[in-house]
Amino acid sequence: MSKSVIVSDLHIGDMSDADDFYTSGNFEKFIAFLEYIEKDEEMEKIIIAGDLFELWQCKVEKILQMYVDLWKVLLKLKETGKKIIYIPGNHDSLPFAKLVYKAAPFPFGPIQLTDKYDIDEKRKLIFPYYCEGNLWVEHGHRFDIYNRDVSTLAGGSKGVH
Structure with missing residues (x-):
């Protein structure tokens, strides 16, 4: 019997003081978790259900540089x-989701972006x-009150959570 695991809301940042993923010690725990999955022969896939990155506060280039060990484990x-499926969430999809889904989903290193979307x-x-x-599986931000009216995103006081 094959198994899958679903994770979400890691909010991986740039290892600065604002990066809770790193400062909380979750980085080491997540690496250990991935190494456990690697050894589990029944584990078929990991589904990342959004907010893998914290792109509201950090730049993706810096994140990729700082977390080399994580990318090595994913590779x-x-x-x-093992398959690694990525479903962008609102914290990590805003900069590129529209571009990606207008063309075609692409592999992001070892991670395959889902090809399904509304x-x-x-x-x-x-x-x-x-x-x-x-x-x-989806991130679920479509059900968040802040995603119900995009007129507030253009310059209003509300944002997407």
Whole structure:
């Protein structure tokens, strides 16, 4: 029997003081968790259900530089045949989701971006999800009150959470 694991809301930053993923010690715990998954022969895939990155406060280039060890572990997982599916959330999709889904989902190193999404034309929002059999996974920010009216995003006081 194959197994999958779903994680979300890691909010990986740039290892600065504002990066809770690093300062809380969650980085080491997550690496240990991924190494456990690597050894589990029944584990087939990891589904990242949004907010892998903290792109509201950090630049992706800096994140990629600072977390080299994490990317090495993810590459090792892929080499052992594990699939890593990524569903962008609101903290990590805003800068590139519209561009990506207008063209085609692409692999991000060892991570495969989901190719499934809904588009809300009226609000100009994209809601990626992953679906396989009776499993449906999404970040869920489409249900957040702050995503109900994009007129507040252009210059208003509300933002997307």
